Amino acid sequence: MEPVDTDVTGPDEHDGDAPPAGQAGDGPDGAPTLGDLLLAVEELWPESLAEGWDEVGLVAGHPASPVTKVMFAVDPTLEVIEEAVEWGAELLITHHPLLLKGVTSVAATTPKGRAVHRLIESGTALLTVHTNGDSAVGGVSDVLADALGLRDVAPLTLAANGLPEEGIGRVGDLEDAMSLGDFAARVFGILPSVAGGVRVSGDKDGLVRRIAVCGGAGDSLFNEVRASNADVYVTADLRHHPASEAREAALNGRPYLVDVSHFASEWLWLPAAAAALGNVLADQGLDVDIQVSTTNSDPWDFILTPG
Ligand SMILES: [Zn+2]
Numbered sequence: 001m002e003p004v005d006t007d008v009t010g011p012d013e014h015d016g017d018a019p020p021a022g023q024a025g026d027g028p029d030g031a032p033t034l035g036d037l038l039l040a041v042e043e044l045w046p047e048s049l050a051e052g053w054d055e056v057g058l059v060a061g062h063p064a065s066p067v068t069k070v071m072f073a074v075d076p077t078l079e080v081i082e083e084a085v086e087w088g089a090e091l092l093i094t095h096h097p098l099l100l101k102g103v104t105s106v107a108a109t110t111p112k113g114r115a116v117h118r119l120i121e122s123g124t125a126l127l128t129v130h131t132n133g134d135s136a137v138g139g140v141s142d143v144l145a146d147a148l149g150l151r152d153v154a155p156l157t158l159a160a161n162g163l164p165e166e167g168i169g170r171v172g173d174l175e176d177a178m179s180l181g182d183f184a185a186r187v188f189g190i191l192p193s194v195a196g197g198v199r200v201s202g203d204k205d206g207l208v209r210r211i212a213v214c215g216g217a218g219d220s221l222f223n224e225v226r227a228s229n230a231d232v233y234v235t236a237d238l239r240h241h242p243a244s245e246a247r248e249a250a251l252n253g254r255p256y257l258v259d260v261s262h263f264a265s266e267w268l269w270l271p272a273a274a275a276a277l278g279n280v281l282a283d284q285g286l287d288v289d290i291q292v293s294t295t296n297s298d299p300w301d302f303i304l305t306p307g
Contacts, residue, residue, distance in 0.1 A: 007120045025187050031061060031067070032067050032286040033065060034061050034125050037091055037127075037281075038058060038069070038127070040078050040277060040281055041093070041277065043292035044273075044277060044280060045273075046132060047132055048132075048162075049131070049134070049161060049166060050129040051135075051168075051170050054100075054131045055099065055100050055130075056129060056131065058126075058127050059097070059098055059119075060119045060120055061125025061126065061127070067091065068090060068287075068288060068289060069089040069290075069291070070089060070093060070274075070291075071293055072273055072274050072290070072292050073293035073295065074095045074267050074270065074297055075271070076096065076098040076115060077113055077297050078111065078118065080295045081119060083293055085118065090123065090124060091124070092119070092125070093127045093128075093277075094129075095130055095140070095266050095269070096128070096130060097130055098112060098128070098130045130259060132214065133269065133273065134168055134216065137165050137166060138276055140167075140215035140216065140268075140269040141155075141213050143268050143269045144170070144234055144265060144268055145170040145213050148174075148187065148234070149174060150170070150171075151173050152173055154171060154172070155170060155171075156168060156169030156171055156212060156224040157169060158220065169221050170213050171210065171211065171213070173209055173211070174209050174211060178205045178207070179204065179205050179206065179208070180202050180207075180232065181200075181205065184200045184258055191260060191264040191268065192263075194263060194264045194300065195300045195302050195303050196298070197303065198260050199259040199260075200259075201243065201256060202232070202254065202256025203256070206231075207231075208254075208256065210228070210229055210230045212232070213235065215235075215266050217235070218235030218236065218237075218238075219235065219237065219238055219239060219242040219243070220300030221235075225255055226249070230254070230255045231255060231256065232255055232257070232258055233255045233257055234260060235258075236259065236261060236263070236264075238259040243257055243259070261298050263296070264298065270292040271292055274290045
């Protein structure tokens with residue numbers, strides 16, 4: 001599988017003033033600690049924004065440990081963990097949880113157990129920023145909306161514990177109407193290249209302007225998408241029945257559907273998240289090297305299509 005092309009711009013240079021004792025940067029030689037990183041992450045993507053069913057936050061790691069290198073990735077797969085360990089990251093931040101359901105063993109005889117062992121044995125902390133990262137301003141769907149050029153963007157559903165601009169999914173308007181075919185090409189152009197490409201349901205020549213997006217699997221939001229009067233819904237993992245029923249219920253053929261790779265739709269957030277975290281740390285005088293994983297963890301490798 002081709003590695004993902006990453007081009008992350010780090011935070012601006014800062015003066016590097018040592019923070020006062022007992023404050024951020026309390027690790028050996030003034031290095032930031034994992035605890036400092038947790039505070040910065042909480043500032044950007046508060047755990048209170050996570051959905052009730054979700055499991056976010058620290059999965060492995062000592063808050064007192066120093067952190068000089070942080071890697072962002074979508075999935076905590078073994079390949080991603082190896083990449084982080086090899087680079088020397090003391091903290092891996094992934095969008096998807098490693099342990100979402102209860103476990104009774106982390107023996108290294110299972111893939112998840114091997115992941116836990118590799119993390120702990122290599123001294124690499126793991127932190128999950130999942131639906132809190134979806135919901136926050138600058139979150140997964142915000143970044144997707146921004147990359148598509150949407151304006152006057154609002155959430156599709158409001159976060160239970162958040163501000164009016166926080167919640168799952170986004171809806172907004174293109175500056176000018178364009179054909180569904182051209183819009184699909186725009187979607188294809190902003191996402192990292194993956195085997196599954198982009199699938200579209202609707203009239204290729206139909207004009208679209210109001211666009212709903214939900215990074216990751218968004219087939220639970222069709223009611224909200226219809227209520228938003230969107231011409232198109234861009235999301236991932238659309239299954240036959242929800243997609244087919246949404247098309248049957250469409251008024252004047254809308255909303256059209258654009259189904260993208262779950263991985264690709266969420267990967268887009270990683271460079272933005274890395275830059276945001278870098279800026280928060282730089283504001284505190286903390287110097288941390290932040291990179292985005294180049295591992296493509298989309299599970300699909302090739303596709304056959306007619307013609
Ligand atoms: Zn996801």
